[in-house]
Amino acid sequence: MIPLLQVKGVAKNYGAMIGCANVSFDLHPGEVMGIVGESGSGKSTLLNCLAGDLTPDRGEVIFNTRVDGPLDTVTMSEPERRMLSRTDWAFVHQHARDGLRMSVSAGGNIGERLMAVGDRHYATIREQASDWLGRVEISESRIDDRPSAFSGGMQQRLQIARNLVTGPRLVFMDEPTGGLDVSVQARLLDMLRGLVREMGLSAIIVTHDLAVVRLLADRLMVMKNGHVVETGLTDQVLDDPQHGYTQLLVSSVLQV
Amino acid sequence: MIELKNVCKSFTLHNQGSAVIPVMQHATLSVKPGECVGLTGASGAGKSTLMRVIYGNYLAASGSVMVGCVDVAKAEPREILALRRETLGYVSQFLRVVPRVPALDVVAEPLLSVGTPVDQARSKAASLLTQLNIAERLWGLSPTTFSGGEQQRVNIARGFAYDYPAMLLDEPTASLDTRNRATVLALIEEAKARGAAIIGIFHDEAAREQVCDRFVDVTEFSPRAAA
Amino acid sequence: MSDYNFAYLDEQTKRMIRRAILKALAVPGYQVPFASREMPMPYGWGTGGVQVSAATLTPDDTLKVIDQGADDTTNAVSIRKFFEKTAGIATTEETKKASIIQTRHRIPEAELTEDQILVYQVPIPEPLRFLEPRETETRKMHALQEYGLMHVKLYEDISQHGAIATAYAYPVKVEGRYVMDPSPIPKFDNPKMEMPAIQLFGAGREQRIYAVPPYTQVVSLDFEDYPFQASKADHPCGLCGAEDSYLDEVILDDAGNRMFVCSDTDYCRSRREAGQVGQLGEEAA
Numbered sequence: 151m152i153p154l155l156q157v158k159g160v161a162k163n164y165g166a167m168i169g170c171a172n173v174s175f176d177l178h179p180g181e182v183m184g185i186v187g188e189s190g191s192g193k194s195t196l197l198n199c200l201a202g203d204l205t206p207d208r209g210e211v212i213f214n215t216r217v218d219g220p221l222d223t224v225t226m227s228e229p230e231r232r233m234l235s236r237t238d239w240a241f242v243h244q245h246a247r248d249g250l251r252m253s254v255s256a257g258g259n260i261g262e263r264l265m266a267v268g269d270r271h272y273a274t275i276r277e278q279a280s281d282w283l284g285r286v287e288i289s290e291s292r293i294d295d296r297p298s299a300f301s302g303g304m305q306q307r308l309q310i311a312r313n314l315v316t317g318p319r320l321v322f323m324d325e326p327t328g329g330l331d332v333s334v335q336a337r338l339l340d341m342l343r344g345l346v347r348e349m350g351l352s353a354i355i356v357t358h359d360l361a362v363v364r365l366l367a368d369r370l371m372v373m374k375n376g377h378v379v380e381t382g383l384t385d386q387v388l389d390d391p392q393h394g395y396t397q398l399l400v401s402s403v404l405q406v
Numbered sequence: 407m408i409e410l411k412n413v414c415k416s417f418t419l420h421n422q423g424s425a426v427i428p429v430m431q432h433a434t435l436s437v438k439p440g441e442c443v444g445l446t447g448a449s450g451a452g453k454s455t456l457m458r459v460i461y462g463n464y465l466a467a468s469g470s471v472m473v474g475c476v477d478v479a480k481a482e483p484r485e486i487l488a489l490r491r492e493t494l495g496y497v498s499q500f501l502r503v504v505p506r507v508p509a510l511d512v513v514a515e516p517l518l519s520v521g522t523p524v525d526q527a528r529s530k531a532a533s534l535l536t537q538l539n540i541a542e543r544l545w546g547l548s549p550t551t552f553s554g555g556e557q558q559r560v561n562i563a564r565g566f567a568y569d570y571p572a573m574l575l576d577e578p579t580a581s582l583d584t585r586n587r588a589t590v591l592a593l594i595e596e597a598k599a600r601g602a603a604i605i606g607i608f609h610d611e612a613a614r615e616q617v618c619d620r621f622v623d624v625t626e627f628s629p630r631a632a633a
Numbered sequence: 634m635s636d637y638n639f640a641y642l643d644e645q646t647k648r649m650i651r652r653a654i655l656k657a658l659a660v661p662g663y664q665v666p667f668a669s670r671e672m673p674m675p676y677g678w679g680t681g682g683v684q685v686s687a688a689t690l691t692p693d694d695t696l697k698v699i700d701q702g703a704d705d706t707t708n709a710v711s712i713r714k715f716f717e718k719t720a721g722i723a724t725t726e727e728t729k730k731a732s733i734i735q736t737r738h739r740i741p742e743a744e745l746t747e748d749q750i751l752v753y754q755v756p757i758p759e760p761l762r763f764l765e766p767r768e769t770e771t772r773k774m775h776a777l778q779e780y781g782l783m784h785v786k787l788y789e790d791i792s793q794h795g796a797i798a799t800a801y802a803y804p805v806k807v808e809g810r811y812v813m814d815p816s817p818i819p820k821f822d823n824p825k826m827e828m829p830a831i832q833l834f835g836a837g838r839e840q841r842i843y844a845v846p847p848y849t850q851v852v853s854l855d856f857e858d859y860p861f862q863a864s865k866a867d868h869p870c871g872l873c874g875a876e877d878s879y880l881d882e883v884i885l886d887d888a889g890n891r892m893f894v895c896s897d898t899d900y901c902r903s904r905r906e907a908g909q910v911g912q913l914g915e916e917a918a
Contacts, residue, residue: 178484229777236781251764251785257792258785265788266781272791272856294792336505343504347519365504369483383462383483390464394420401421 152214154179154320154352155200160209162199168376169195173209175371175381179319182346182353184367184384186360186399192376193356194324200354201241201322202231213238213320236266240313244325246305249312250297256283256308257293263316282311286341303334307341314345321353327362339365360403364388372396407572407603408437408460413469413479413627415459429455433469433627435605439571442594442604444618447625453607456624457574460605461496462486473572491519495570497578501549501561509535509552509560510545516568527567534563537589555581566593573597575606579613591616640687641719646670650688650842654833657844662811663775664758669840679712679737680837682754686735689750689833690716695723697731702739702879702896709737728899738801740822742878742900745830747847753816755836758843760804760814780812783854791859800864806852807845815851821865821879826851868893872914873904 153176162169170192177183185193198204200211202223212220216238223231235241243249250259260279261269269275280290286307288300297305306326313321326342327335343366346353355366363370363384370387372380372395380393391397413433419425430452437443445453458464459478460471466479476489490496495516503512510531517527535545538559544552549560562578575594579587587610594617597604608614614621638644646668653667672680690696696716700709704726712735713724725731728743735752745751761771764782774780783804790798803820807813815826816834826832832845845851855861866880871892878900880893892913895901905914 181484232777232779236779254764254785255789255792258789261788262781262785265784266779270784270855270857272788272858275788276792340504340506368487382465383486385463386465386483389458390417392418392465394424397419398421 151178152220153177154181154214155354156210156212156220157200158210158212160196160199160206160211162195162204162206168192170199170373170376173378175378177320177352177354179352180350181369182351182355182367184363184370185354185356185373186358186363186370187373188358188399191373193373195376196373197322197324197354197356201239202235203241216319236263237316238319240316240318240321242306242310242313242321242323242326244328246297246302246309249309250305252298253296255294255296256288256300259297259308259312260315263312267316278315282315283308285345286311287337301334303330303338306330306334306338310338310342310345314349314351317349319352321351323353323355323357325357325359326355327357327359335362342366360388360400372399407439407474408435408605409470409472410435410460411470411472413456413459413471414467415455415464416467428629430459430624430627431629433459433624435622437572437603437605439601439603440598441620442598442606442618444614444621445605445607446621446623447628451624451628453624454576456627457496457576457605457607461490461494461574491516493571495565495568495573497562497565497573497575499558499577499580501557501564503549505550506548508546509540509549512549512560513563513567516564520568522568531563531567534567535560537593538563539586539589555583558582559586562590562593566597569597569600570602572603573605575604575608577607577609579608579610587613637719639692639720640690640716640722641672642670642684642687646684647688650684653842654685654688654844657833657842658831658846660811661845661849662807662813662843664841664843666840667842669837672837673715674711676838677756678708679735679754681835681839681842682735682737682752682837683712683715683835684837685752685833685835685842686712686716686733687720689733689752690720690722692720692722694732695725695730697725697728697734697899698736699734699739699741699897699899700737701881702741702900703898705898726899727903728897738817738819739879739896740818740825742875742895742897743903745828747829749830751828751830751832753818753832753834755814755816755834755839755841758814758834758836758839758841760802760812775811778810780806780854783812784856787854787856787859791856797855797859797861803861804854806854808850809852812854813843813845819865819879820853820861821863823851823853823861824863866893869911870895870901870904871911873901873909874911874914875901875904875909 155177157173157175160173161171173196187193199206211223213223214220257279260282261275264275280293283290283293288304288307297308327338367384370384371378374395380387380396388400391400410433415430416426416428447453459466462478471478473489474493476485513531513534514527540559549557578590591613650667653665657665672683698709698713700706716722717724728741733750737754759771761774761782764786765771787797801819802814802817803823805813805815829847831847834843853861869876872894875895878895881896882891882893884891
């Protein structure tokens with residue numbers, strides 16, 4: 151089986167500072183990988199390199215495209231990469247307002263990707279937008295409201311709907327539950343889990359919240375100072391951490 | 407079905423002067439299909455640790471842990487996940503679920519994840535919950551709100567929803583009343599009858615004698631005994 | 634003979650603008666940057682159109698200037714006077730007699746010919762501006778033909794008003810490639826843009842020139858189930874009775890009486906001269 155994403159020796163420096171160093175892994179279809187580490191550990195840098203928002207200094211990011219098979223997204227042309235990020239990829243930002251058009255209605259936000267890939271039938275677009283609002287548990291009566299009138303949790307769910315409407319195969323998430331209160335987080339996680347299973351999504355989730363990865367991620371990558379210090383099955387890494395830093399991380403979590 | 411050879415396990419505490427705590431040495435064990443092996447040994451002897459090593463939850467330091475044709479000690483995460491989905495079931499003492507998910511779906515999930523149609527998975531889950539005396543009015547609620555005993559029975563129902571060829575049971579009958587205990591033992595007998603290889607920890611002596619074909623004392627694998 | 638160089642601008646500037654115009658004609662709908670000059674009028678009064686006209690005029694040309702279709706509004710009159718004074722060229726109010734027509738917000742009703750050039754004044758040349766404020770991003774979107782956002786705007790229209798409510802500056806796709814702002818002409822005029830005359834667009838403040846060559850395909854964006862409709866007020870002209878022209882609404886008194894008249898004053902006059910009279914009109918003298 152060909153992995154959906156093959157990352158080979160990706161490195162990114164900011165001047166003399168290490169962003170991330172020599173990261174390699176394979177992600178298979180349907181797999182959810184968590185990347186954990188403290189602030190500044192390079193997890194967001196890595197995510198942006200993988201999603202094409204940053205150009206890595208070295209390394210390959212090979213994505214198994216639908217039509218042409220595995221291609222290196224670092225060297226592919228910009229139009230191709232942008233096309234991927236509108237169709238097969240999705241990026242869920244920590245702050246919903248970074249991923250939404252705040253002056254466009256909820257329906258328009260969801261419909262944008264459909265229109266971007268050539269959908270020109272208003273009723274169909276609206277129907278899909280309404281369907282997706284339902285799937286992310288937002289009342290369909292809010293379809294014409296702007297996201298600025300939504301709560302933080304609703305904005306985040308709208309952002310997810312907007313991203314998943316074109317049926318992407320790989321979702322990048324940067325702290326998807328950050329800044330949300332606990333009950334809203336639980337609802338969002340439950341919803342994400344359902345969507346991931348239903349749609350067979352692969353996902354890479356960057357977070358510092360170990361409870362989030364325990365619920366969502368199949369496997370885990372622990373980063374420190376730009377380096378990957380440990381990888382493995384999520385529950386194994388959390389219950390039997392091998393590296394000193396991971397042990398520190400796991401033991402630092404407050405027990406409820 | 408389950409075959410351990412020379413499995414060693416130790417914990418290294420990097421943040422406490424890199425203390426190395428050996429917990430298991432040269433664990434060797436084999437379970438055939440249709441066989442139920444009971445683990446014995448005093449509390450703290452390493453029964454649960456051995457279970458976790460087999461399940462891939464703890465990383466074996468050396469040796470091999472074959473379940474079917476997968477060596478859990480060396481397998482890729484996704485191979486272990488596939489194994490857990492299709493081959494190896496685990497009933498632990500504690501229920502760990504996503505908040506908000508109804509009990510019925512918690513029980514049906516193992517079936518859904520191997521592609522069983524929703525209706526079929528739900529009806530199997532319903533029959534298990536009925537067998538284990540979980541009132542139907544509770545099915546739509548999240549088990550996080552249930553009493554300890556109820557949670558454990560939901561956990562057992564979940565563990566037996568899918569017919570795993572190999573199962574690990576960590577005190578499945580603890581703190582159950584006679585009626586439910588009998589139900590669980592019947593479920594275990596059924597699993598054996600269909601050919602499942604089972605490793606269990608039972609504190610309840612009567613239960614142990616009833617379902618186990620033989621016993622392995624994990625004290626044999628403890629580092630002191632080997633030294 | 635005036636003390637100005639012909640048509641106010643110096644020859645080097647006119648060459649620079651002509652080069653931009655040629656490039657714009659070669660790449661229909663593409664916004665060509667140019668070094669817009671200070672003109673003796675405020676931005677928003679047609680500085681872009683005036684520079685394009687100045688670079689296009691020859692001493693033999695006849696110029697017509699309209700503002701919202703009318704030859705007699707302040708803006709039209711002063712631009713016409715400006716070129717009479719600085720270029721000494723002939724001017725006219727008759728569409729057929731003009732070789733260059735500078736316009737603000739309308740396309741004349743009379744069909745234009747291959748011998749004519751229509752120069753538009755453009756306030757904001759970037760059709761994507763209101764949805765994506767970053768110029769770097771909109772340029773990239775044009776380059777990569779990422780025009781989904783344009784339809785988001787139309788989607789919002791339908792969801793809020795039940796129909797595409799955009800009535801002017803209605804976005805078009807030129808020759809299947811660039812999405813273009815046709816300047817704030819009413820969408821009634823959009824279908825006329827596939828014409829035999831050359832169309833040049835000048836945005837002075839924004840320093841952009843773009844063009845539509847003769848007989849170029851110009852398609853108004855729409856949805857399959859909400860097709861583009863060139864709408865106008867559903868009345869005949871009160872003065873000349875025309876039913877095919879774009880109309881202005883004129884309030885007559887405090888009682889709310891009103892009339893609709895052709896916005897193209899030359900078209901209305903020529904119809905009345907030919908003897909057609911509307912309900913409220915009088916026969917031309």
